[in-house]
Amino acid sequence: MLKTVRRIRHITRNAQDRFLRPDTLVQAGQTPYTVIADDGLVKLRHYRPVQRKYAVPFVIVPPLAVNMLIYDLFPERSLVRFMVEQGFDVYMVDWGSPTRQHAHYTLATYACKLLPAFLQRVRQHSGQPELTLHGWSMGGGIALVYTALSGDPDIRNIIAVGTAIDGHANGAIGRQYAALNSAIRRLGINWRRIPSRWAYTPGWINAIGFKLSDPVNSARSYVDLIRNLDDREFVVQHATQSAFKDRLEPYPGGVIRDWTYSVWLENEAGQGRISVGQDVAYLERIGANLLCIAGTSDTLANVACCKKLLDLVSSPDKSLLVAPGGHTGIVSGSQAIEAVWQPTVEWLASRSDA
16 A cells, blocks of 8 residues: 555656656756857857867758757767767757748758858867768758858768658658649649748647657657656656657748758759759769768658669768668667667768878
């Protein structure tokens, strides 16, 4: 009887902390960093290496709409901590929280204005001209567009993680976008001329959409939480993961409009080009060393959708890594350390000037 009472008290305390005081449980975002540049919206973070082993800085280019906790989710499962412990000088471009006043920001704003400015700050701070760009999801797309348009000869390496390229090859989602594009064309609608303010999506809508991309597992996670309320460690992990999933950032309307057009509707990217304002980024102009990473269970950017990139760039040194996990799993999942991060370090070691 006493044991049952204690268990009930334990469950009650865990439930109160999880639902009323979740921030007290969150373990994300604990790796120290310094903000070395800030334009009022975008910030540049620097994570100093424990012992610098490689000369070429490792620059994380995140996608829009995510918060930065995904890269520092748990102390024992943190990409930024792992890379600094391996001896890399790590920088991260934190896109911040766009508001409706930023709704007009386009793909060109990020790839041709903001990213170049912050890469220049990385070079000034590190003293190194050559860089490695690590881009997950749309972040990989921004890195690719920048490199293709700028012709920057000092982008030594590009790591594209779960970056959609051949949108129409992305299973059921790809077929749906292809059908939608046909319907839009028949109606005479020019998607690229849709006002950017119409495409702006607040963070809470992005959070719902992210969960609906895998509704079964999203629902199952809360069922598992109820079943494991007596397990403090499980409750802490659930709160930490939810801190990322429940706090997504807004999408500027212009950039989501441009990305949807080039990758998903018209599938330009699958043909080797991405429209950027009045210009076009041709992927064949990319010659940097390329590591393309795709997840076996990624429904948002499957293997076929991602690996097309290898056929489109001119890089003589290019590799494909297929790893277990979904869209977030390949960047922060429980198997990411052994299946993704360690192979990434091994690939970079000979390409980053020890």
